[in-house]
Amino acid sequence: MKKLAELYRGKAKTVYTTDNPDLLILEFRNDTSAFDGLRIEQLERKGMVNNKFNYFIMTKLHDAGIPTQVEALLSDNEVIVKKLEMVPVECVVRNRAAGSLVKRLGIEEGKILNPPTFELFLKNDALHDPMVNDSHCKTFGWVTDEQLAKMKKLSYKINTVLSKLFDKAGFILVDYKLEFGLSNGEITLGDEFSPDGCRLWEKDTLKKMDKDRFRQGLGGVIEAYEEVAKRIGVQL
Numbered sequence: 001m002k003k004l005a006e007l008y009r010g011k012a013k014t015v016y017t018t019d020n021p022d023l024l025i026l027e028f029r030n031d032t033s034a035f036d037g038l039r040i041e042q043l044e045r046k047g048m049v050n051n052k053f054n055y056f057i058m059t060k061l062h063d064a065g066i067p068t069q070v071e072a073l074l075s076d077n078e079v080i081v082k083k084l085e086m087v088p089v090e091c092v093v094r095n096r097a098a099g100s101l102v103k104r105l106g107i108e109e110g111k112i113l114n115p116p117t118f119e120l121f122l123k124n125d126a127l128h129d130p131m132v133n134d135s136h137c138k139t140f141g142w143v144t145d146e147q148l149a150k151m152k153k154l155s156y157k158i159n160t161v162l163s164k165l166f167d168k169a170g171f172i173l174v175d176y177k178l179e180f181g182l183s184n185g186e187i188t189l190g191d192e193f194s195p196d197g198c199r200l201w202e203k204d205t206l207k208k209m210d211k212d213r214f215r216q217g218l219g220g221v222i223e224a225y226e227e228v229a230k231r232i233g234v235q236l
């Protein structure tokens with residue numbers, strides 16, 4: 001596998017083309033971003049931890065029947081993935097109230113959400129990822145009704161698999177963001193699943209173990225990611 005040109009540089013990952021037109025390389029960098037790129041800092045080991053964390057979770061999801069982009073781990077901070085045509089809408093599932101839901105609706109942080117909510121956000125930093133709905137998706141041609149229904153179904157299936165996985169390791173999966181794309185017309189899970197894009201609280205103490213430690217200046221960001229990784233069984 002040969003790395004060719006840089007295709008896209010995101011806030012935390014860089015995407016490279018390869019000598020196989022169907023495959024890309026995702027490089028996980030140490031850059032850590034909050035507030036839509038307003039604050040970016042380098043956190044030692046983050047690229048490696050998130051790459052291995054993501055590979056572990058994506059493998060579990062694949063084994064549970066979820067179509068994912070991941071092909072193979074390439075190095076400490078790189079993974080080989082299938083090229084997807086990305087849907088520009090992010091899917092957020094919430095099991096407990098936190099973050100923007102608390103601010104937007106005045107719900108008490110930590111409230112159990114039953115059934116879990118499913119929300120859509122447009123991927124657009126300049127507009128601060130505004131919340132959108134299925135009607136917007138259809139009118140603006142971001143994704144068809146049928147594809148969106150599949151994304152919602154997969155998002156909830158992922159919730160069942162991952163809530164159990166984290167619960168067994170002593171954590172509450174509070175919420176998470178997913179990004180999907182199309183591979184040969186099939187809705188496929190892309191991007192990453194790591195503590196950068198989800199909220200995880202330690203069950204016994206409700207200690208935040210995710211990127212909220214960075215957003216809120218709590219310190220010990222990577223130490224928390226590593227602790228979660230260790231307890232779910234990721235080999236770092």
Ligand code: TMP
Nearest residue numbers: 098099100101129175176177197198199
């Ligand atoms: P929120 O509470 O800020 O809406 O975020 C909900 C979850 O989705 C939280 O785990 C963080 C994650 N998320 C991202 O990773 N990137 C994003 O751009 C957004 C909007 C949310």
